[in-house]
Amino acid sequence: MKLTKKDILGIKDISVEEIKLILDTAESFIEVSTREIKKVPTLRGKTIINLFFEASTRTRTSFEIAGKRLSADTINISASTSSVVKGETLIDTARNIEAMNPDAIVIRHSAAGAPHLLARMVKQSIINAGDGAHEHPTQALLDMMTIREKKGRIAGLAVAIVGDIAHSRVARSNIYGLTKMGARVIVAGPAMMIPRDIERMGVSVYHKLEDAIKDVDIIMMLRIQMERQQQKIFPSLREYSNYFCLNRNNITLAKDDVLVMHPGPINRGIEISPDIADGPYSVILDQVTNGVAVRMALLYLLIGGKS
Amino acid sequence: MKLTKKDILGIKDISVEEIKLILDTAESFIEVSTREIKKVPTLRGKTIINLFFEASTRTRTSFEIAGKRLSADTINISASTSSVVKGETLIDTARNIEAMNPDAIVIRHSAAGAPHLLARMVKQSIINAGDGAHEHPTQALLDMMTIREKKGRIAGLAVAIVGDIAHSRVARSNIYGLTKMGARVIVAGPAMMIPRDIERMGVSVYHKLEDAIKDVDIIMMLRIQMERQQQKIFPSLREYSNYFCLNRNNITLAKDDVLVMHPGPINRGIEISPDIADGPYSVILDQVTNGVAVRMALLYLLIGGKS
Amino acid sequence: MKLTKKDILGIKDISVEEIKLILDTAESFIEVSTREIKKVPTLRGKTIINLFFEASTRTRTSFEIAGKRLSADTINISASTSSVVKGETLIDTARNIEAMNPDAIVIRHSAAGAPHLLARMVKQSIINAGDGAHEHPTQALLDMMTIREKKGRIAGLAVAIVGDIAHSRVARSNIYGLTKMGARVIVAGPAMMIPRDIERMGVSVYHKLEDAIKDVDIIMMLRIQMERQQQKIFPSLREYSNYFCLNRNNITLAKDDVLVMHPGPINRGIEISPDIADGPYSVILDQVTNGVAVRMALLYLLIGGKS
Numbered sequence: 019m020k021l022t023k024k025d026i027l028g029i030k031d032i033s034v035e036e037i038k039l040i041l042d043t044a045e046s047f048i049e050v051s052t053r054e055i056k057k058v059p060t061l062r063g064k065t066i067i068n069l070f071f072e073a074s075t076r077t078r079t080s081f082e083i084a085g086k087r088l089s090a091d092t093i094n095i096s097a098s099t100s101s102v103v104k105g106e107t108l109i110d111t112a113r114n115i116e117a118m119n120p121d122a123i124v125i126r127h128s129a130a131g132a133p134h135l136l137a138r139m140v141k142q143s144i145i146n147a148g149d150g151a152h153e154h155p156t157q158a159l160l161d162m163m164t165i166r167e168k169k170g171r172i173a174g175l176a177v178a179i180v181g182d183i184a185h186s187r188v189a190r191s192n193i194y195g196l197t198k199m200g201a202r203v204i205v206a207g208p209a210m211m212i213p214r215d216i217e218r219m220g221v222s223v224y225h226k227l228e229d230a231i232k233d234v235d236i237i238m239m240l241r242i243q244m245e246r247q248q249q250k251i252f253p254s255l256r257e258y259s260n261y262f263c264l265n266r267n268n269i270t271l272a273k274d275d276v277l278v279m280h281p282g283p284i285n286r287g288i289e290i291s292p293d294i295a296d297g298p299y300s301v302i303l304d305q306v307t308n309g310v311a312v313r314m315a316l317l318y319l320l321i322g323g324k325s
Numbered sequence: 326m327k328l329t330k331k332d333i334l335g336i337k338d339i340s341v342e343e344i345k346l347i348l349d350t351a352e353s354f355i356e357v358s359t360r361e362i363k364k365v366p367t368l369r370g371k372t373i374i375n376l377f378f379e380a381s382t383r384t385r386t387s388f389e390i391a392g393k394r395l396s397a398d399t400i401n402i403s404a405s406t407s408s409v410v411k412g413e414t415l416i417d418t419a420r421n422i423e424a425m426n427p428d429a430i431v432i433r434h435s436a437a438g439a440p441h442l443l444a445r446m447v448k449q450s451i452i453n454a455g456d457g458a459h460e461h462p463t464q465a466l467l468d469m470m471t472i473r474e475k476k477g478r479i480a481g482l483a484v485a486i487v488g489d490i491a492h493s494r495v496a497r498s499n500i501y502g503l504t505k506m507g508a509r510v511i512v513a514g515p516a517m518m519i520p521r522d523i524e525r526m527g528v529s530v531y532h533k534l535e536d537a538i539k540d541v542d543i544i545m546m547l548r549i550q551m552e553r554q555q556q557k558i559f560p561s562l563r564e565y566s567n568y569f570c571l572n573r574n575n576i577t578l579a580k581d582d583v584l585v586m587h588p589g590p591i592n593r594g595i596e597i598s599p600d601i602a603d604g605p606y607s608v609i610l611d612q613v614t615n616g617v618a619v620r621m622a623l624l625y626l627l628i629g630g631k632s
Numbered sequence: 633m634k635l636t637k638k639d640i641l642g643i644k645d646i647s648v649e650e651i652k653l654i655l656d657t658a659e660s661f662i663e664v665s666t667r668e669i670k671k672v673p674t675l676r677g678k679t680i681i682n683l684f685f686e687a688s689t690r691t692r693t694s695f696e697i698a699g700k701r702l703s704a705d706t707i708n709i710s711a712s713t714s715s716v717v718k719g720e721t722l723i724d725t726a727r728n729i730e731a732m733n734p735d736a737i738v739i740r741h742s743a744a745g746a747p748h749l750l751a752r753m754v755k756q757s758i759i760n761a762g763d764g765a766h767e768h769p770t771q772a773l774l775d776m777m778t779i780r781e782k783k784g785r786i787a788g789l790a791v792a793i794v795g796d797i798a799h800s801r802v803a804r805s806n807i808y809g810l811t812k813m814g815a816r817v818i819v820a821g822p823a824m825m826i827p828r829d830i831e832r833m834g835v836s837v838y839h840k841l842e843d844a845i846k847d848v849d850i851i852m853m854l855r856i857q858m859e860r861q862q863q864k865i866f867p868s869l870r871e872y873s874n875y876f877c878l879n880r881n882n883i884t885l886a887k888d889d890v891l892v893m894h895p896g897p898i899n900r901g902i903e904i905s906p907d908i909a910d911g912p913y914s915v916i917l918d919q920v921t922n923g924v925a926v927r928m929a930l931l932y933l934l935i936g937g938k939s
Binding site for chain 1: 363389
């Protein structure tokens with residue numbers, strides 16, 4: 019079975035079957051990164067453009083490693099060096115890249131919908147690496163892969179997502195994905211960080227961390243975007259941390275075999291205490307490892323093996 | 326036939342036979358970028374340094390893709406990360422790069438003549454990717470390739486180049502190339518944007534767009550460098566646009582099968598109206614596609630197939 | 633014989649036998665960079681991360697070229713684009729990179745000891761590409777390689793290191809290495825640039841250039857870090873230059889076959905006069921060439937040929 023879509027823009031538009039296909043494929047790629055020679059010729063002669071309008075180490079690096087382990091040529095374009103500084107529109111940038119005949123364009127952009135616009139304009143496969151507060155589908159896929167790897171299934175699990183739900187593309191993509199896959203999703207955070215109509219997405223809402231994580235199988239802590247704190251969403255980091263930091267005390271409320279996840283980079287002592295981040299429940303680094311495999315799977319499914 | 330020069334510094338120094346050789350070779354490389362596996366082993370084991378002292382997405386990306394599709398190793402060095410910030414001279418930078426045994430150095434620099442200086446100092450092939458307001462030979466070559474591809478010839482055609490001729494390396498390189506190849510070249514722009522002695526280069530000068538494009542085969546619109554507008558070359562962008570924006574009305578003065586070209590990135594509504602940029606006369610994206618092929622050809626002719 | 637250590641953190645911890653092994657291996661790699669096809673398949677399928685928290689052209693480029701000529705995949709991460717700007721700790725950055733299964737991490741950092749911290753935290757090989765004012769082992773290795781290449785030996789030679797000894801990681805690594813290899817090391821500089829207890833490292837101290845370089849075989853001039861001159865270590869560059877610039881007059885005090893070395897980038901006319909930098913005694917560009925070979929050797933010895 020192959021992926022029939024041209025692009026990966028969000029989890030909202032992906033079917034359960036497609037998610038399963040992606041996760042199964044990603045599992046088969048995990049092994050490549052543990053070999054002595056971490057390289058397969060699958061995408062030899064393919065060109066992948068990493069077009070990043072927002073700074074990112076891990077996501078860009080993860081995509082670059084994924085491409086290179088599949089033998090593709092990878093080209094990085096970052097906003098600071100881009101024609102965007104000369105006032106070119108996103109569409110013109112994309113059309114110009116298209117004219118150089120790449121096979122896939124991975125895009126991160128601060129504007130929600132930017133990848134969708136590109137996908138309509140150009141013939142190449144577009145992968146959304148994060149668009150504003152909208153979606154971050156590869157993050158949700160690597161999260162689901164990690165859950166399935168550790169728990170054997172996603173359906174029937176209780177997953178608490180904690181933090182600034184309103185501004186989190188990670189939360190949105192995971193809510194779409196986890197509910198599709200049959201998990202029960204709970205969100206929690208200060209009132210101003212919970213979107214008004216979030217229940218419509220099929221989730222339960224709590225305003226206390228302790229209530230949210232009670233008896234759950236998975237706790238997914240979101241990163242507090244400290245760079246956004248000019249907007250003063252909450253009184254202080256200290257106050258946030260007092261109420262919403264996952265630590266050795268409150269984690270006992272969850273199931274004994276709870277998994278702790280975080281999309282990174284973590285703010286130690288703010289949304290998660292160091293002993294929990296580094297402790298036995300944490301699968302944070304497994305998420306990173308699986309991120310490379312998920313991105314290899316998507317690149318392979320979208321632009322590989324056409325023959 | 327091979328290119329006997331070590332470097333590509335400007336169109337002024339290239340013969341008609343050399344231009345034809347480059348364009349013929351570039352045509353043969355067009356096909357590589359449309360294959361399922363866009364890669365030939367021609368430059369395997371060659372090292373190409375992209376040394377950019379001015380920001381550039383498209384030119385750097387075009388060279389990087391060209392190198393990679395020929396299987397060369399490509400290394401990007403940008404001024405912001407370079408030793409230049411530590412006060413090293415251009416010559417020392419170049420000699421240091423030379424000592425690492427690359428095969429070619431692609432250089433963009435804000436100072437006219439910088440690539441020529443390098444070419445005298447180091448043994449490797451130097452390709453000028455734009456030096457100040459002097460020359461941008463690969464742009465002129467891709468422009469000529471595009472004209473020849475669409476019109477079957479260059480000789481005998483009338484080509485209008487419109488905009489800030491005085492500060493445009495694209496204009497200078499194209500004037501050298503197009504007149505050599507037998508085209509009739511017309512330049513147009515506000516008086517302050519036309520160099521005093523430009524007629525000596527074998528071109529006709531007009532100060533009205535309408536006069537310049539009358540009955541021409543090709544209109545080449547230059548980019549208005551808005552970042553330079555501190556210098557206040559003209560009263561306002563609006564005024565410039567009123568007189569020199571190519572649009573659906575004035576384009577009717579040109580031949581029915583006129584081609585519209587632009588080196589990009591375009592300022593929509595300033596030097597070119599969106600409907601013309603995206604319309605049937607526009608070959609702007611063909612220029613970008615041909616840019617990769619021209620750069621593959623130059624790299625191949627300069628450093629490939631020595632045996 | 634193989635290198636048994638996991639990491640290259642400093643010359644202090646490397647044995648004489650290990651230094652000889654590295655230099656012998658580097659010599660055998662010199663030839664690769666002079667071939668028509670400058671590439672061997674030794675590290676195919678290996679992933680090397682260049683993690684640079686300080687700007688650098690030459691060291692990063694040298695490592696990138698070294699990796700590519702061994703057929704490894706190389707990924708560049710620079711501090712400005714890194715999660716570090718989001719407040720992530722160095723350890724979390726390293727662990728995340730580790731989770732993507734690279735084979736080696738090359739790190740440059742302004743904090744002394746940063747590479748050692750990484751080496752303890754992650755399972756991959758760490759190569760120190762310069763840590764604060766502490767060590768720069770690959771520079772010392774390429775310097776020793778250059779001396780051995782030109783003089784046939786290191787033992788018994790007199791080497792003067794001149795400049796800001798106190799703030800120079802190049803000086804420290806060379807002092808460790810050269811004394812281990814049996815050279816006699818002299819350091820010289822203004823009083824404020826000489827660490828109090830430097831004699832304990834087995835060197836002689838002079839405060840006049842002329843005294844230091846008398847009858848030496850090698851003069852190693854250090855770069856004056858002009859970007860540090862806010863701290864006003866010495867009254868003026870002019871005064872420094874009056875007393876410590878190596879020029880055609882004072883160089884006659886050294887042996888007739890003296891070698892002049894400099895880690896670059898050089899400040900012409902400040903620590904070294906242009907005629908000396910470019911003259912017959914200078915092996916500055918040989919150092920650069922040998923830098924690629926030393927880095928190839930280290931990558932090969934650390935992560936290659938495990939089978």
